[in-house]
Amino acid sequence: MSEKDRLLTDEALLLHVRNWQTADKYAVCFTREHGKLRFIAYGARYERNVQGRLLQPFANLRIEVQQGQKVDKLRSCELVQVPQALDVQQMAYAAVAAELTAVLTEDRAPQPELYELLQQTLAIILERNPRLVVLSFAIKLLYITGFAPQMQHCVSCGERVEDEAEAWFSPLQGGLICSECRAGYSGDGLEHCGAGTRRLWQTLATLDFEHPAAFSVRGAELMELEKNLYKFIFFQTDKPLNSLNFLSQLGL
Numbered sequence: 001m002s003e004k005d006r007l008l009t010d011e012a013l014l015l016h017v018r019n020w021q022t023a024d025k026y027a028v029c030f031t032r033e034h035g036k037l038r039f040i041a042y043g044a045r046y047e048r049n050v051q052g053r054l055l056q057p058f059a060n061l062r063i064e065v066q067q068g069q070k071v072d073k074l075r076s077c078e079l080v081q082v083p084q085a086l087d088v089q090q091m092a093y094a095a096v097a098a099e100l101t102a103v104l105t106e107d108r109a110p111q112p113e114l115y116e117l118l119q120q121t122l123a124i125i126l127e128r129n130p131r132l133v134v135l136s137f138a139i140k141l142l143y144i145t146g147f148a149p150q151m152q153h154c155v156s157c158g159e160r161v162e163d164e165a166e167a168w169f170s171p172l173q174g175g176l177i178c179s180e181c182r183a184g185y186s187g188d189g190l191e192h193c194g195a196g197t198r199r200l201w202q203t204l205a206t207l208d209f210e211h212p213a214a215f216s217v218r219g220a221e222l223m224e225l226e227k228n229l230y231k232f233i234f235f236q237t238d239k240p241l242n243s244l245n246f247l248s249q250l251g252l
C-alpha cells in the first residue's frame with residue numbers, strides 16, 4: 001500500500017484520551033464510516049500544538065489518520081462542532097456512554113447507526129435527565145452490537161413472559177426467568193425484574209432522541225432496571241467499568 005492508500009479521513013467522536021510518553025496523546029474514537037479507531041497523536045501535548053488541544057473526551061472532530069502496521073497516527077484534525085460545556089454530572093454520564101461504546105465494539109467495524117446514536121446522546125445529555133439518557137443509550141447499544149439480553153421470553157423454558165407477570169432476570173444467562181422456572185432455579189445472582197421495570201426497558205429501548213416523548217419513571221423500577229442492566233454488562237465485559245465506579249463515587 002502506498003502512503004496515500006493508508007490515509008483515512010472521517011468524522012469522529014472521541015471516547016477516551018490519555019497522555020502517551022512525554023509529548024503525545026493516545027486516543028480511542030468512534031467514527032462515522034470506520035467504527036472504532038485508536039491512534040497516537042505525536043506532539044499533541046506541546047503548548048504550540050493547536051490540534052492537540054482539540055483532543056478531548058467527547059470532542060466531535062474530522063480526523064485524518066495514517067494507518068500503520070502496529071499503530072495508527074493522527075495527521076490532522078479539526079472541529080466538526082464546538083464542544084459544549086458539560087457539568088460534572090453530565091460528564092460522568094457521558095463517560096459511561098463513551099466507555100460502553102469502547103468496550104462493546106470491535107476495532108474498524110463500521111456501525112454508522114451507532115455513530116449517529118452516540119452523537120445524539122452526547123447532545124441530549126445537556127437537555128434531559130442524563131441518567132435516563134445514558135440508560136436508553138446503553139440499551140440501544142446492546143441491541144446494535146448484538147449483546148442485548150432476552151427481555152420477552154424466559155431463557156430457561158423459552159415461554160413468553162406475559163406483560164403483567166412476575167419475572168426475574170439472570171445477568172449470567174442474559175435474560176428473563178419466569179416464575180415457574182425460578183422455583184427450580186438453583187443458580188445464584190437472580191434479580192427481580194417486575195412488569196414496570198420491563199415496560200421501562202421497552203420505553204428506553206425505543207425512545208426517540210430527536211423528539212423524546214414525556215414518560216414517568218418510578219424510582220424503584222429505575223433502580224431495578226439499572227441494577228439488572230449494569231450487572232448484565234459486567235458479565236459481558238468481565239471487568240468493572242471505570243466510569244461506573246466514578247458515578248458511584250459521585251453518589252449518582
Ligand SMILES: [Zn+2]
Binds near residue numbers: 159179
Ligand atoms: Zn421459564
